[in-house]
Amino acid sequence: MALQPSNLRKALGSITDPESGKDIVTAGMVKDIRSEGDDISIELELLGANNPMQARFSEQIEQAIRATSSECKEPVGAVEVTFTADTRSENERVKDETNPLPNVKKIIAVGAGKGGVGKSTVATTLAIGLARQGNKVGLLDGDIYGPSMPTMLGLHREESQAEEGFLLPFKVHGIEAMTIGKLVEPDRALIWRGPRAHSAFSQLATQTKWGELDYLIVDLPPGTGDVPLSLAQLLPLTGAVIVCTPQVVAQDDARRAVRMFQQLGVPILGLVENMSYFVADDGKEYDIFGRGGGEQMASAMNLDYLGGIPIHPDMRIAADSGEPLRNWAINETMSNAFDTVCENLVAASQSATPDRPTISVS
Ligand code: ADP
Numbered sequence: 001m002a003l004q005p006s007n008l009r010k011a012l013g014s015i016t017d018p019e020s021g022k023d024i025v026t027a028g029m030v031k032d033i034r035s036e037g038d039d040i041s042i043e044l045e046l047l048g049a050n051n052p053m054q055a056r057f058s059e060q061i062e063q064a065i066r067a068t069s070s071e072c073k074e075p076v077g078a079v080e081v082t083f084t085a086d087t088r089s090e091n092e093r094v095k096d097e098t099n100p101l102p103n104v105k106k107i108i109a110v111g112a113g114k115g116g117v118g119k120s121t122v123a124t125t126l127a128i129g130l131a132r133q134g135n136k137v138g139l140l141d142g143d144i145y146g147p148s149m150p151t152m153l154g155l156h157r158e159e160s161q162a163e164e165g166f167l168l169p170f171k172v173h174g175i176e177a178m179t180i181g182k183l184v185e186p187d188r189a190l191i192w193r194g195p196r197a198h199s200a201f202s203q204l205a206t207q208t209k210w211g212e213l214d215y216l217i218v219d220l221p222p223g224t225g226d227v228p229l230s231l232a233q234l235l236p237l238t239g240a241v242i243v244c245t246p247q248v249v250a251q252d253d254a255r256r257a258v259r260m261f262q263q264l265g266v267p268i269l270g271l272v273e274n275m276s277y278f279v280a281d282d283g284k285e286y287d288i289f290g291r292g293g294g295e296q297m298a299s300a301m302n303l304d305y306l307g308g309i310p311i312h313p314d315m316r317i318a319a320d321s322g323e324p325l326r327n328w329a330i331n332e333t334m335s336n337a338f339d340t341v342c343e344n345l346v347a348a349s350q351s352a353t354p355d356r357p358t359i360s361v362s
Pocket of ligand 1: 116118121122275309310313314315316317320
């Protein structure tokens with residue numbers, strides 16, 4: 001008599017997948033077990049095609065099956081192991097697994113190639129603008145190295161609160177908000193690296209008790225570090241918005257940020273050009289940094305352009321004083337610009353279908 005499927009499963013269950021730390025049966029990697037006479041064939045799914053672990057798994061599987069065969073005193077003939085590839089991206093995988101934020105309809109990351117381009121300002125403007133258009137919105141300050149939301153949202157006036165082990169978001173300016181800047185001394189946040197950064201961000205991202213939200217906007221640290229990767233692994237992202245300034249010299253950094261999200265399988269919802277132009281009191285517009293650079297780059301990279309946000313000293317003043325709603329009172333050109341970017345984002349996030357083609361990160 002040949003080896004029973006239950007014995008085969010037991011044999012395979014003794015092999016650990018170093019990636020997940022689980023055994024290969026529990027990790028759901030064993031896709032098929034067949035026996036024909038004494039011959040056995042196993043189909044195993046690994047991350048990405050040509051995974052370097054193939055040879056090791058083949059050897060371990062054959063050894064485990066032969067050991068079980070001699071234990072049960074059942075003969076075994078040839079053992080064949082074939083491999084299929086799980087080519088889902090980081091973000092597709094998390095979408096298929098348990099969603100830690102079931103109350104949130106759409107999660108949108110805001111990234112930039114480098115600091116100082118106004119990424120946090122744009123993230124705040126998007127969150128407040130979407131709320132002004134009637135949506136329920138949360139803003140997560142994921143910039144754990146330099147959180148700016150305590151200042152930009154005036155959170156020094158608020159007390160941190162927790163309930164049943166969850167952080168309660170601050171309810172300010174018509175949105176819900178959470179930032180690490182209210183939980184630790186900002187100077188300490190700055191030195192987090194690697195696993196500690198991941199764990200700090202992961203707590204913020206998954207242990208905040210958001211209400212029912214239409215949109216959660218996540219302000220990421222600048223550049224292409226660990227936090228965007230953590231985010232893509234933790235939360236099912238609808239997509240990412242990239243913020244850049246118009247100058248040609250700033251575009252290489254923005255391109256790198258775009259590529260990073262694409263590699264993680266996160267759709268790019270579009271590009272926002274910040275500090276696009278200046279609107280004087282008489283309504284005249286001045287192109288300070290060369291308006292249009294962002295739009296040209298978006299078109300060269302085949303991305304949507306969500307619009308430009310003007311530069312204005314009152315925006316800096318509103319940010320420093322923690323009163324983001326004041327931005328809508330600066331002048332009509334500016335409030336129209338904010339609203340247009342938000343409307344374009346809504347449209348882009350509606351057309352970002354959840355099951356678009358995936359990109360392998362192997
Ligand atoms: P980042 O998140 O990219 O580092 P911030 O959003 O913190 O950048 O912006 C950097 C500084 O520039 C802040 O003082 C902010 O108030 C100011 N700023 C950003 N965008 C504008 C704008 N469109 N007009 C005027 N000031 C701006």
